[in-house]
Amino acid sequence: MTLNLNIRSIRKQRGLRISDLAEMVGVSTAHMSEVERGVKNLNNHLIERLSAALKVPPEALIADATGVSKLTPILSQLDDGDLGRVEAFALALLKSEAMTQRN
Numbered sequence: 058m059t060l061n062l063n064i065r066s067i068r069k070q071r072g073l074r075i076s077d078l079a080e081m082v083g084v085s086t087a088h089m090s091e092v093e094r095g096v097k098n099l100n101n102h103l104i105e106r107l108s109a110a111l112k113v114p115p116e117a118l119i120a121d122a123t124g125v126s127k128l129t130p131i132l133s134q135l136d137d138g139d140l141g142r143v144e145a146f147a148l149a150l151l152k153s154e155a156m157t158q159r160n
Contacts (some may be wrong), residue, residue, distance in 0.1 A: 083106065
């Protein structure tokens with residue numbers, strides 16, 4: 058499975074060159090380039106070092122291709138009753154989509 062990573066965009070927002078970030082996390086520039094492009098796998102230690110170097114939480118390094126993370130701050134403000142209604146609505150949408158695909 059290939060992850061959609063935010064490392065490059067965060068690095069650029071911070072005004073860092075790839076060689077700067079590589080040095081900060083203790084890898085070669087070539088290795089950092091491969092990590093940014095998703096060619097090299099990330100391990101927990103590298104994720105922690107990248108997170109610290111870029112001053113972001115680890116989850117910020119991985120892009121949410123589905124867009125679901127945009128809902129988290131909104132959903133966290135809802136009470137249990139409202140969360141239940143959101144869940145029921147989402148399930149109804151799925152059911153409706155499944156019925157549409159059958160026809």
